[in-house]
Amino acid sequence: MNVYAMFADAMRRCADAVAIRHGERRLSYRELDAMAAAAGALFASHGCLPGDRILLFLRNGFEYPALLLGAMRAGFVVVPVNAKLHPREVAWIAGDCAPKVVVTHREHVVPLREGLDAATQCRMLAVEDLGLADSPLSKPVEAEPDDPAWIFYTSGTTGRPKGATLTHRNLVAAAVNCLADIFDFRSDDRVLHVAPLSHGSGLYLLPSLARGAANIISDRPSFQPDEVLDMVAAEGITAFAFVAPTMIVRLLDAAPRDDLRSLRGVIYGGATIHLEHIKAAVARFGPIFHQLYGQGEAPMTISCLPARDHVGADDQALLSAGYVRAGVEVKLVDGEDREVGPDEDGEICVRGDVVMKGYWGNPKATASALRGGWLHTGDIGHFDGGGRLRVLDRRHDTIISGGTNIYPKEVEDVIASHPGVREVIAFGLPDPEWGESVAVAVVAEDPELNEAALLSFCKANLASFKKPKRVIFVSELPKNAYGKVLRRALKDQYTSAR
Structure with missing residues (x-):
């Protein structure tokens, strides 16, 4: 099953509803499907075959969702990288995954081309020049569940980034489990994307589009809390697709206001949040926060602390990463991969359909991370008395x-x-x-x-x-x-x- 098939019902049911909005530009679900098909046809015209990689080095913008989805729709593998990376870092990623096509902004074309080594042959396209015209609306390409769909490069804080290879099965499982356990997107939701679409916010396009929600894309280079809350009030935003804990801290700096009644969900994760910060956020904004714990190797996610558990909860609950997700197994092991006792700390190991296929082109790292059939996260944690997973820290920290x-x-x-x-x-x-x-x-x-x-x-x-x-x-x-x-x-x- 191609992950794109998840959107078929929304394309029929919400064909004329807004799917994507960026500034004054908007796409209905019907138009998004046509634009994604045009993107796939464009990549194919440059020689791409199923399984070839399409690297996106782009700021958030109008074309981004169609390019992201269009690559997978046509059976290609999308490689989104953060727009804040230096072109040298992107050139290294391109050398690692060998994309057939790179889509970026005009100002990056020359620096990227200069940074690539001679062995990396790819077509460089400027997003401003694409002109994604209508094309015959072919059906999405059939894909096997374990075919790669998205390569998610880790942030590389301890060395060179590794490309976590996510399959169609991984993305479908992550989206379905999100709807079941984290946030139940609805067709009347207006979902604001303030974080990079190359990262968690892009993953949350999948469940929100599957439900027919409107997705509003922000292209601000930095998070401006007052500006963001003004947008919530003016546009009736109902959910933030994904925010980092540092963004929640910034929201606490914004001027107080009483016109945020539309907001019913803020999904946060990607790092730990301190107890006093989340307490202050709940006290100010109400029971709207949904915490997730996961990583690029197991996206959206391993565990979740739902909004209802943020209210009236003791500190132990708020310090936790919540309950293990549906369809996910977790065990804790010691340094010899032996399962630890119920009250002991251990490395968090995960298996299930959300776990990556492996690291792109890196069998040694794959064998180490997935030994014994379990993803070894490198995080240390334990289960508390309420059955919640508590993440203490990275093993190496x-x-x-x-x-x-x-x-x-x-x-x-x-x-x-x-x-x-x-x-x-x-x-x-x-x-x-x-x-x-x-x-x-x-x-x-x-x-x-x-x-x-x-x-x-x-x-x-x-x-x-x-x-x-x-x-x-x-x-x-x-x-x-x-x-x-x-x-x-x-x-x-x-x-x-x-």
């Missing part, structure tokens, strides 16, 4: 001090609850006595906040061995193109400085 494991998120959650702290990240630094000690980088809300006050706060709220030995005040935390804080960059920077 664990701080080992005096032989004891300290999870950065435990430290961060305490410090983030201080009223003078805006953002915080914890990491380990070499320590001649303990092996490693805890350091924190802090963005202060209160300019008067100092190290002594913060350490005193930690002494009152945190086990002694988990207290930071070093507090570093910074104006902002380094983040990658997806909004994730670069913990490793801070660790490397201050390790080198020492």
Whole structure:
């Protein structure tokens, strides 16, 4: 089954309803289907055959959904990359996946072409020059469930990005499970996409289009909270397709308003959110937040904490990543891949139809990640007393001090609850006595906040061995193109400085 078949019912039932809107431009479901077919025909005219890759290096925009869906409709494999990446980084991805066609903006054509090595032969198309005219409306190409459909490149925070290969089966399972467990999109929804369509927001096009919702695409290069909430009020936005926790923190900075009654769903994930931030968001905006936990290798997702569990919940619930999704299995293992006991921490391992086929062109990494038939996520977690999955941290981020494991998120959650702290990240630094000690980088809300006050706060709220030995005040935390804080960059920077 080609994942595009998921939209057949919406194409019939909502043919004249708005499917995509970007600024003043809009596409009905009928027009979106025609434009996607035209995109597939365009790629085929440049020599693409089923299984060939189409790389999209684009900002959010009007043509993006049709190009994304059109590639899969025609049996090609779409490779969306974040528009904030440097052309050199994109050239490396292109060299890895060998696309037949690259679609980008005019200003990137020459830098990309110059960055590609001689072995990478591809057609470079500027999106401004495409002119996707109507073409004969052929049926979507038949696809086997395990045929690749989307290559999702990881953010590469610890090295070169790897291409998680998602099949038609993976995408169908992820979309169906989203509708079952995370958010039940409806045909009267107006879904705002403020995050890159190359990432989570693009994945959420699938379930929202399957239900006939209108998708409003924002192309703002940065997240402007007041502007976004003005759009919610003016346009009756009912859902944010996907936002990162840093965006929720920014929403708390927006001016108070009482005209957001249309908003019924905010799907967030991609990184952990601190307890005080989500509490403040629920108190201000109401029971509209749906948390997901997953990764590019198992998109949309592994577990979910629904909106109803954000209200009147104890801290244990809000600190969790919710309940394991329908059609997903999770087990926790130790360093020898032995399943741990019910009250122990272990690496989160996943299997089910949402788990990737493997890493593109990287059998060694695939064998390591999928050993024993389970995706080894690299995240450490446990199940709490309510049966919810709690993600403690990345395995490689664990701080080992005096032989004891300290999870950065435990430290961060305490410090983030201080009223003078805006953002915080914890990491380990070499320590001649303990092996490693805890350091924190802090963005202060209160300019008067100092190290002594913060350490005193930690002494009152945190086990002694988990207290930071070093507090570093910074104006902002380094983040990658997806909004994730670069913990490793801070660790490397201050390790080198020492």
